[in-house]
Amino acid sequence: MIISYEIMKETAKKAFLNLGLNEEQAEICAEVHTSSSADGVESHGMNRIPRFAEYLKKGWIDPNGKPELIHKKGAVENYDGHMGIGITNAIFASDRAIELAKEHGIGCVSIKNTTHWMRGGTYAWRMAKKGYMGISWINTESCMPLWGSDEQGVGNNPFCIAIPREDEPFVVDVAMSQYAYGKLGVYRLEGKKLPYPGGFDKEGNLTCDPGAIEESRRILPIGYWKGSGMALALDLAATLMSNGKSGSDMDEEWLGSCGGCSQIFIAYDPDIFGERDEIMEKLDRRVIAARNKHPIHPSRPVSCPGDQTRVRRASNMQAGIHVDDSIWRQILELASN
Amino acid sequence: MIISYEIMKETAKKAFLNLGLNEEQAEICAEVHTSSSADGVESHGMNRIPRFAEYLKKGWIDPNGKPELIHKKGAVENYDGHMGIGITNAIFASDRAIELAKEHGIGCVSIKNTTHWMRGGTYAWRMAKKGYMGISWINTESCMPLWGSDEQGVGNNPFCIAIPREDEPFVVDVAMSQYAYGKLGVYRLEGKKLPYPGGFDKEGNLTCDPGAIEESRRILPIGYWKGSGMALALDLAATLMSNGKSGSDMDEEWLGSCGGCSQIFIAYDPDIFGERDEIMEKLDRRVIAARNKHPIHPSRPVSCPGDQTRVRRASNMQAGIHVDDSIWRQILELASN
Numbered sequence: 100m101i102i103s104y105e106i107m108k109e110t111a112k113k114a115f116l117n118l119g120l121n122e123e124q125a126e127i128c129a130e131v132h133t134s135s136s137a138d139g140v141e142s143h144g145m146n147r148i149p150r151f152a153e154y155l156k157k158g159w160i161d162p163n164g165k166p167e168l169i170h171k172k173g174a175v176e177n178y179d180g181h182m183g184i185g186i187t188n189a190i191f192a193s194d195r196a197i198e199l200a201k202e203h204g205i206g207c208v209s210i211k212n213t214t215h216w217m218r219g220g221t222y223a224w225r226m227a228k229k230g231y232m233g234i235s236w237i238n239t240e241s242c243m244p245l246w247g248s249d250e251q252g253v254g255n256n257p258f259c260i261a262i263p264r265e266d267e268p269f270v271v272d273v274a275m276s277q278y279a280y281g282k283l284g285v286y287r288l289e290g291k292k293l294p295y296p297g298g299f300d301k302e303g304n305l306t307c308d309p310g311a312i313e314e315s316r317r318i319l320p321i322g323y324w325k326g327s328g329m330a331l332a333l334d335l336a337a338t339l340m341s342n343g344k345s346g347s348d349m350d351e352e353w354l355g356s357c358g359g360c361s362q363i364f365i366a367y368d369p370d371i372f373g374e375r376d377e378i379m380e381k382l383d384r385r386v387i388a389a390r391n392k393h394p395i396h397p398s399r400p401v402s403c404p405g406d407q408t409r410v411r412r413a414s415n416m417q418a419g420i421h422v423d424d425s426i427w428r429q430i431l432e433l434a435s436n
Numbered sequence: 437m438i439i440s441y442e443i444m445k446e447t448a449k450k451a452f453l454n455l456g457l458n459e460e461q462a463e464i465c466a467e468v469h470t471s472s473s474a475d476g477v478e479s480h481g482m483n484r485i486p487r488f489a490e491y492l493k494k495g496w497i498d499p500n501g502k503p504e505l506i507h508k509k510g511a512v513e514n515y516d517g518h519m520g521i522g523i524t525n526a527i528f529a530s531d532r533a534i535e536l537a538k539e540h541g542i543g544c545v546s547i548k549n550t551t552h553w554m555r556g557g558t559y560a561w562r563m564a565k566k567g568y569m570g571i572s573w574i575n576t577e578s579c580m581p582l583w584g585s586d587e588q589g590v591g592n593n594p595f596c597i598a599i600p601r602e603d604e605p606f607v608v609d610v611a612m613s614q615y616a617y618g619k620l621g622v623y624r625l626e627g628k629k630l631p632y633p634g635g636f637d638k639e640g641n642l643t644c645d646p647g648a649i650e651e652s653r654r655i656l657p658i659g660y661w662k663g664s665g666m667a668l669a670l671d672l673a674a675t676l677m678s679n680g681k682s683g684s685d686m687d688e689e690w691l692g693s694c695g696g697c698s699q700i701f702i703a704y705d706p707d708i709f710g711e712r713d714e715i716m717e718k719l720d721r722r723v724i725a726a727r728n729k730h731p732i733h734p735s736r737p738v739s740c741p742g743d744q745t746r747v748r749r750a751s752n753m754q755a756g757i758h759v760d761d762s763i764w765r766q767i768l769e770l771a772s773n
Contacts, residue, residue: 169709170708170709172540172541172708172709173510173511173539173540173541173542173708174510174511174540174541174542175540175541175542175704175708177709202510203509203510203511203512203540204509204510204511204512204544205510205511205512205542205544205702207541207542207704232673232676232677234673244729245726245729245738246738247731247732247733247736247737247738247739248729248730248731248732248738249730249731249732250729250730252725252726252729252738253726258666260666260669260670260673262669262672262673262676263676269668269669269672271665271666271668271669273659273662273665273666277659277660277662295660303732321658321659321662321663322610322614322658322659322663323614323632325610325614325658326658326659328608328610328740328741329595329597329608329610331606331608331722331726331740331741332597332599332606332608332741333597334722335599335606335719335722335723336569336571336597336599338715338718338719338722339569339599339600339704339706339715339718339719340569340704340706342709342711342714342715342718344718345718345719345721345722345725346722347721347722347725347726348718348721348722350725365542365702367512367544367676367677369676369677371507371509371510371512372506372507372509372514372679374679377679378675378676378679381675381676381679381681381682381685382672382675382676382682384682384684384685385668385671385672385675385682385683385684385685386672388589388682388684388687389582389589389590389668389684392581392582392585392587392589393585393586393587394584394585394586395584395585395586395640396584399584400584401582401583401584401585401589402584403665403668404665404668404669
């Protein structure tokens with residue numbers, strides 16, 4: 100089904116209001132979920148709204164939970180998210196990181212006991228849109244085997260970094276698994292093989308068969324042992340910086356996906372040394388050099404992270420945004436209560 | 437050839453003194469290179485000393501170049517490395533980051549116009565040994581094709597993160613390429629295939645044949661498009677934060693591997709909130725949970741990054757450290773001038 104941005108957002112907002120969110124929360128959540136779908140990240144856009152509703156009903160998300168300042172020192176602030184809405188908690192934390200960066204050059208905000216922030220890149224992107232370099236990451240419950248294990252032992256903890264540029268930010272949003280479970284499902288339903296091995300089958304062989312990986316639950320870390328180590332490091336770092344739950348603590352007390360997680364937001368002010376123009380020129384030169392590299396396929400010049408997203412967004416804003424029929428029916432029902 | 441730590445370090449130090457380094461520089465460089473070899477990272481240990489000598493002679497490294505403070509704001513300092521010795525510049529910068537973290541909770545030091553720091557993990561590890569969480573990365577000249585290109589277009593820019601723990605730090609040191617060129621050479625000389633595809637051959641097929649990748653120069657980013665995007669993001673971030681050269685600027689003006697590069701060091705103080713004991717307990721619990729995950733091979737329990745390095749180091753400190761015969765002859769010659 101194809102829906103216009105305006106109608107999609109208004110419907111989502113109505114659903115959020117019916118679920119007990121206040122006007123401001125509903126507006127922000129509708130905007131973030133709809134934008135994710137507009138960018139082609141449906142898994143964290145419309146597709147997540149029914150699950151968000153379920154988590155609210157189960158008490159795994161508390162719409163009244165607000166970030167509470169626990170500690171502060173210099174350029175660092177530490178909050179308790181009180182199991183509030185992941186999106187609004189993360190927006191609050193990333194905006195605070197910017198305020199700290201304005202004052203100290205760099206700003207770091209950690210938040211513990213928060214909930215799923217939906218699309219990870221949202222917050223680093225937001226920081227870069229405001230002119231700051233943004234770095235953020237999160238720990239999740241275990242959904243990926245550590246290297247050398249056949250049992251889920253670590254989250255696919257995404258690492259996001261966004262670089263402000265004169266026009267649009269350069270944004271990387273990288274989960275530590277080669278493919279998300281959502282992606283495996285998309286390939287399976289289309290009857291397609293993965294372009295590259297995405298995990299192990301039950302016999303322990305690397306495979307491009309998405310169904311075999313869904314069955315074994317043995318998704319592959321990016322770079323094999325490297326992504327496994329990085330995922331565990333990001334978990335430990337998030338735990339250390341927030342004094343929050345680690346991924347294994349979250350496994351012990353299940354409160355839904357990312358329920359009780361720890362998140363980190365670092366902002367850096369590129370203007371502190373008064374050399375912004377010179378820096379932006381260097382970044383331009385760097386990006387142009389990348390784009391000019393010889394492409395494998397002459398018709399497909401080298402692209403940068405975010406390029407395809409922007410094309411997709413522009414097209415979807417004009418032609419309307421795809422949403423799964425059954426998901427849309429559920430959202431309409433939530434909106435009509 | 438097997439050499440004891442003491443003799444290896446003393447010989448390296450003598451070589452460095454003969455090359456014009458002062459007592460302090462020679463001591464530090466000998467310690468870092470020898471420790472890298474002791475840890476099994478020969479590529480950045482003894483093997484690099486002849487090339488370091490060559491760079492000094494060519495004027496690509498200036499032993500008199502010292503870090504000069506260019507800018508300072510709050511928790512951030514920006515230095516010009518004046519093409520000084522990569523190791524001593526990086527040690528200076530990481531120690532400064534710690535000082536800033538003591539004051540502001542987090543500290544960030546960028547250094548531009550510096551040279552090869554040798555083994556990347558050295559500095560984050562050093563920060564963690566001193567009780568601080570350390571993050572560091574660097575941009576290098578292009579040595580890896582960007583995703584979609586068959587021409588070298590980005591560095592394999594390593595990202596290092598070290599978490600302090602009660603006993604030994606947890607350290608991840610991840611280059612954005614699946615294998616280093618040095619590793620490909622090791623496999624080729626041993627007549628072995630790579631355990632996983634490490635790049636493309638000249639025909640554009642993913643391959644485990646190290647020689648075919650050395651020939652095409654098409655090494656593979658970790659996670660395919662993901663590592664490619666991360667590598668470019670780390671380059672842009674290092675350039676932005678240091679106002680230094682980007683990887684493509686370094687390609688334009690060749691001053692040896694990493695000649696004129698930009699480096700970032702971030703330190704975070706886990707004691708700022710007075711909750712160290714509680715945090716360390718959480719980290720322990722997290723690491724134990726990882727180690728207890730079901731192993732694929734019953735005889736090989738899940739290990740954490742750094743585990744194997746520590747075992748190797750302990751063994752090498754006792755039994756002596758391996759060095760290639762021809763490399764050792766070159767170092768002996770440098771030491772005997």
